[in-house]
Amino acid sequence: MDAIAEPESAAQIRRDFSEWLRRFFTLDPTKSSDVVLAVNEAMANAAEFAYVTVERSGPMHVRADYDGSAATLIVTVTDEGAWKIADPATKGPSRGRGIPLMQALADRTTVESSPAGTRVSLQWNRVTAQDCGSRTT
Amino acid sequence: VASQPSASSCTIEQKRIGEIEVLSVAGVVDMLTAAQLGDAIAVAGRKSPRGVVVDLGAVDFLASAGMGILVAARDELPASVQLGVVADGPATSRPLKLVGIAEVVGLHSTLDDALAALTA
Numbered sequence: 001m002d003a004i005a006e007p008e009s010a011a012q013i014r015r016d017f018s019e020w021l022r023r024f025f026t027l028d029p030t031k032s033s034d035v036v037l038a039v040n041e042a043m044a045n046a047a048e049f050a051y052v053t054v055e056r057s058g059p060m061h062v063r064a065d066y067d068g069s070a071a072t073l074i075v076t077v078t079d080e081g082a083w084k085i086a087d088p089a090t091k092g093p094s095r096g097r098g099i100p101l102m103q104a105l106a107d108r109t110t111v112e113s114s115p116a117g118t119r120v121s122l123q124w125n126r127v128t129a130q131d132c133g134s135r136t137t
Numbered sequence: 138v139a140s141q142p143s144a145s146s147c148t149i150e151q152k153r154i155g156e157i158e159v160l161s162v163a164g165v166v167d168m169l170t171a172a173q174l175g176d177a178i179a180v181a182g183r184k185s186p187r188g189v190v191v192d193l194g195a196v197d198f199l200a201s202a203g204m205g206i207l208v209a210a211r212d213e214l215p216a217s218v219q220l221g222v223v224a225d226g227p228a229t230s231r232p233l234k235l236v237g238i239a240e241v242v243g244l245h246s247t248l249d250d251a252l253a254a255l256t257a
Contacts, residue, residue, distance in 0.1 A: 007168040011144035033227035040200050097201040097236045104235040
């Protein structure tokens with residue numbers, strides 16, 4: 001899914017993604033909730049930080065890959081901006097929980113920044129699809 | 138205090154129970170609606186309550202933006218006003234505990250528990 005990195009599109013993608021999870025996977029309520037929240041935080045970071053230094057928000061790309069044989073779900077959120085994260089000393093206590101939250105919610109979290117943008121990858125293990133026979137991978 | 142932002146819906150109902158201001162929040166607390174919750178807590182705090190209870194019992198999605206509002210609210214409310222949060226379940230109490238907010242604000246699983254704690 002491609003969208004402009006803004007709060008409204010993050011909310012819309014979050015709803016579509018929740019629906020997709022419900023349709024194709026058998027996740028217990030905790031894991032389902034964990035996946036949706038972590039993906040939201042990755043998009044929120046793109047919406048909040050990626051295009052701070054430029055006049056208008058650029059794109060973010062959200063991609064989900066499911067490997068049925070390994071039972072892993074990997075969601076990547078990529079933007080084409082440069083994250084500008086405030087100094088921890090000045091940003092205040094109400095901010096800065098997105099990355100720790102993603103790390104607590106996903107089995108594996110990586111955040112890679114380059115001049116081309118930032119890529120957040122979130123992985124969950126032991127994810128089972130609803131009906132393996134009807135899925136194309 | 139209710140509004141329908143373009144992409145996320147959050148409704149907040151305010152009531153007074155004795156000396157406690159209770160805010161019953163329903164729907165989504167994310168980047169789009171977190172400020173609405175912050176405003177409601179600030180308004181409740183100005184009504185000279187003994188405490189403010191934010192009941193997230195009907196919230197089905199809570200993002201870090203909303204958690205930040207709760208932490209900021211603790212800093213912004215007068216020290217004499219207690220703050221309690223009602224949350225139970227994978228979408229609310231779980232992430233609040235994961236990021237350590239349960240240690241900053243009082244976390245209760247029911248409104249009755251929160252009211253009992255704040256009026257004790």
